[in-house]
Amino acid sequence: MATSMTAPRPNTRLYDFYREMRRVRTFEERVGELFVRGQSAGSMLHLSIGEESAAVGVGAAMQAGDTFTTHHRGHGIFLARGAEPDRMMAEIAGKESGYCGGKGGSMHIADMSLGHLGANAIVGGGIPAVVGAGLSARNLGTGTVSVAFFGDGATGQGILYESLNMAALWQLPCLFVCINNQYGMGTRIDRATANPNLHERAAAFGLSARTVDGLSVEDVADAAEEMIADARAGRPGFLAIDCYRFFGHARKDKSPYRADGEEAAGRQKDPVSAARTKLIVSGLASVEALDALDKEIDAEMDGAIDFAVAGTEPPMAAMFRDVYAPGEPEPEPVSARLSRVLARD
Amino acid sequence: MATIETTYRDALRLALTEAMREDDSVILIGEEVGVYGGAYGVTKAMIEEFGAHRVIDTPISEPAIVGAAVGAAMTGLRPVAELMYVDFVGMTMDQLANQAAKIRYMFGGQIGVPMVLRTQGGTGRSAGAQHSQSLEGYVMHTPGLRLAMPATVADAYHLLRQAMRQPDPVVFIEHKGLYTMKGEVDPDAPPAEWGRAAVLREGADLVIVSYSRQVHYALAAAERLASEGVEAAVVDLRTLNPLDFDTIRPMVEAAGRAMVVSEGVMTSGVAAELAARITEECFDFLEDPVLRVAGEDIPISVSPLLETNSVPTPDLIVDTVRKIGLGAAA
Ligand SMILES: Cc1ncc(C[n+]2csc(CCOP(=O)(O)OP(=O)(O)O)c2C)c(N)n1
Ligand SMILES: [Mg+2]
Numbered sequence: 001m002a003t004s005m006t007a008p009r010p011n012t013r014l015y016d017f018y019r020e021m022r023r024v025r026t027f028e029e030r031v032g033e034l035f036v037r038g039q040s041a042g043s044m045l046h047l048s049i050g051e052e053s054a055a056v057g058v059g060a061a062m063q064a065g066d067t068f069t070t071h072h073r074g075h076g077i078f079l080a081r082g083a084e085p086d087r088m089m090a091e092i093a094g095k096e097s098g099y100c101g102g103k104g105g106s107m108h109i110a111d112m113s114l115g116h117l118g119a120n121a122i123v124g125g126g127i128p129a130v131v132g133a134g135l136s137a138r139n140l141g142t143g144t145v146s147v148a149f150f151g152d153g154a155t156g157q158g159i160l161y162e163s164l165n166m167a168a169l170w171q172l173p174c175l176f177v178c179i180n181n182q183y184g185m186g187t188r189i190d191r192a193t194a195n196p197n198l199h200e201r202a203a204a205f206g207l208s209a210r211t212v213d214g215l216s217v218e219d220v221a222d223a224a225e226e227m228i229a230d231a232r233a234g235r236p237g238f239l240a241i242d243c244y245r246f247f248g249h250a251r252k253d254k255s256p257y258r259a260d261g262e263e264a265a266g267r268q269k270d271p272v273s274a275a276r277t278k279l280i281v282s283g284l285a286s287v288e289a290l291d292a293l294d295k296e297i298d299a300e301m302d303g304a305i306d307f308a309v310a311g312t313e314p315p316m317a318a319m320f321r322d323v324y325a326p327g328e329p330e331p332e333p334v335s336a337r338l339s340r341v342l343a344r345d
Numbered sequence: 346m347a348t349i350e351t352t353y354r355d356a357l358r359l360a361l362t363e364a365m366r367e368d369d370s371v372i373l374i375g376e377e378v379g380v381y382g383g384a385y386g387v388t389k390a391m392i393e394e395f396g397a398h399r400v401i402d403t404p405i406s407e408p409a410i411v412g413a414a415v416g417a418a419m420t421g422l423r424p425v426a427e428l429m430y431v432d433f434v435g436m437t438m439d440q441l442a443n444q445a446a447k448i449r450y451m452f453g454g455q456i457g458v459p460m461v462l463r464t465q466g467g468t469g470r471s472a473g474a475q476h477s478q479s480l481e482g483y484v485m486h487t488p489g490l491r492l493a494m495p496a497t498v499a500d501a502y503h504l505l506r507q508a509m510r511q512p513d514p515v516v517f518i519e520h521k522g523l524y525t526m527k528g529e530v531d532p533d534a535p536p537a538e539w540g541r542a543a544v545l546r547e548g549a550d551l552v553i554v555s556y557s558r559q560v561h562y563a564l565a566a567a568e569r570l571a572s573e574g575v576e577a578a579v580v581d582l583r584t585l586n587p588l589d590f591d592t593i594r595p596m597v598e599a600a601g602r603a604m605v606v607s608e609g610v611m612t613s614g615v616a617a618e619l620a621a622r623i624t625e626e627c628f629d630f631l632e633d634p635v636l637r638v639a640g641e642d643i644p645i646s647v648s649p650l651l652e653t654n655s656v657p658t659p660d661l662i663v664d665t666v667r668k669i670g671l672g673a674a675a
Binding site: 126130323 | 369370372374398399401403404406408409411412413414415416417418419420421422424439440443444448449450451452453454455456457488489491511512513587625626628629
């Protein structure tokens with residue numbers, strides 16, 4: 001692209017973080033656009049705007065072969081782990097060219113080749129799988145770490161504590177990452193728990209546990225690097241990342257339950273603009289260079305929308321496929337069964 | 346190995362042990378499976394041979410046991426998780442029905458969840474309302490889950506070996522009343538095909554379709570009916586998913602009468618499904634309604650008298666056949 005040639009590309013960690021966070025944000029903005037254009041499959045779209053440092057900071061600290069599960073607000077995490085925006089957007093639009101052939105969607109996206117064991121639409125539902133992945137890593141000697149990403153809302157689910165206990169008990173290579181955006185739908189964290197210091201719970205199970213401020217992607221990455229190295233050595237951890245959910249819970253939610261002014265204040269905690277400002281102020285990147293980068297990313301994500309919109313829906317024949325393994329008989333469609341039993345000769 | 350005489354329990358242990366010797370990726374995970382040897386002794390002493398990394402004692406955390414098995418199955422292990430009682434399956438239902446059962450489909454066929462969830466159910470030990478249920482209907486109601494329920498010693502071995510080779514999650518429900526049952530198994534003999542029902546008795550007048558312990562009750566009833574001049578066939582389904590309707594259909598069409606016998610409660614249960622299907626598929630051949638002899642729609646009592654009569658008995662099966670005009674009262 002022409003613009004990218006005009007300014008030298010800074011070769012720093014923070015610049016890379018900024019680029020990845022900007023990609024996440026722009027992707028999410030395009031997801032919103034896809035919805036407004038009526039091109040998304042449904043409205044169960046949960047944007048991770050405001051949470052980019054969690055995805056990028058932790059994602060950067062993971063290695064090839066590491067596995068992870070995410071919650072329903074996991075687009076950013078998958079992107080940070082190398083997902084192609086085209087195939088992600090297509091999946092969100094329910095198209096055959098998506099990661100799961102259009103059958104999973106935003107909340108069930110997965111890709112085994114990138115270690116993504118699956119997003120989950122059940123709050124807490126993906127957490128115990130990392131314990132199992134940790135057992136695999138231990139028994140098979142793969143040296144991999146498995147990371148569970150989930151929201152603050154999942155701290156209300158018993159499965160979290162069962163999983164924390166097992167990981168600590170068996171010293172598995174697991175990291176539990178709680179993205180605390182202060183809300184579970186319309187319920188602010190202080191209306192959901194008497195002790196919002198979420199990491200203390202994990203500490204009680206014997207995990208190394210801490211909270212970082214998500215405003216600084218570098219802080220998140222530093223913490224994640226240390227904790228993932230620890231996890232790889234059999235010391236599982238719990239990392240809470242404080243941030244703010246910039247928009248409603250899902251696309252149709254306008255957050256009427258938030259006080260006037262709360263959102264404006266909350267959006268001050270913006271890891272993307274914080275990184276941008278730091279790059280500029282510290283002289284690591286010029287405004288022009290960053291503008292050029294942003295444009296490049298805009299084009300990349302516009303392309304993702306085009307790719308998704310151009311895609312076709314999965315064929316009807318796919319409907320009965322993959323309930324069971326290839327080679328197993330597919331379930332008999334209702335209409336076929338009825339035609340068969342009603343056939344009179 | 347030639348044919349051996351053993352128990353249902355020991356046949357299960359043999360299946361697990363042989364699979365673990367053959368394949369290092371097989372692990373057992375569950376409450377009391379290791380040091381204690383399994384609540385019903387199925388995994389007794391296995392931890393001594395295979396160690397604590399492969400026979401994994403867990404905290405009392407059923408959802409995470411199943412959830413960890415899901416994650417392990419997706420990342421290269423072959424987990425056999427144990428749920429001490431099927432009565433606890435409700436706690437695990439998210440991991441079982443929303444995760445294990447749907448992962449292959451939701452993810453567009455990228456990966457399956459090759460795990461087995463062993464558990465046991467049924468009446469017979471005065472274990473009360475929360476430890477005596479037959480909840481196979483919960484499982485059968487969930488596309489994506491295979492369901493095996495062995496009735497015989499041979500199937501305790503062979504069905505479990507086969508379950509552990511399936512590419513999809515299998516719920517394997519043993520019957521607590523069968524663990525001490527003796528029988529023969531030849532571990533080297535080619536097993537009956539996975540998903541095929543077994544015709545344990547031929548009979549021209551009536552087809553009794555059953556599974557798990559009720560197969561033995563059906564056989565006992567058929568024996569008595571024979572002395573009254575009624576020839577009842579008995580089919581052991583062995584697996585409820587896959588369901589072998591191809592074996593049932595011609596038999597029912599020939600006999601013109603069918604009865605389903607199940608320990609699970611009658612309403613919306615396995616018996617209801619089987620009866621509906623037989624009715625739909627064999628309607629033109631039926632001379633009587635398809636009969637459901639199933640568990641009463643009540644909780645199980647601890648009183649042995651009430652417990653015994655809460656589920657089908659050989660007497661109930663015989664009486665029901667007489668009611669349609671066959672046998673002694675005819
Ligand atoms: C078990 C379960 N209960 C309820 C819901 C409905 N639900 C979906 S998202 C959500 C809030 C989750 O909050 P949090 O975990 O903090 O994630 P966030 O949406 O803030 O990213 C709720 C209640 C669900 N999907 N699963
Ligand atoms: Mg939240």
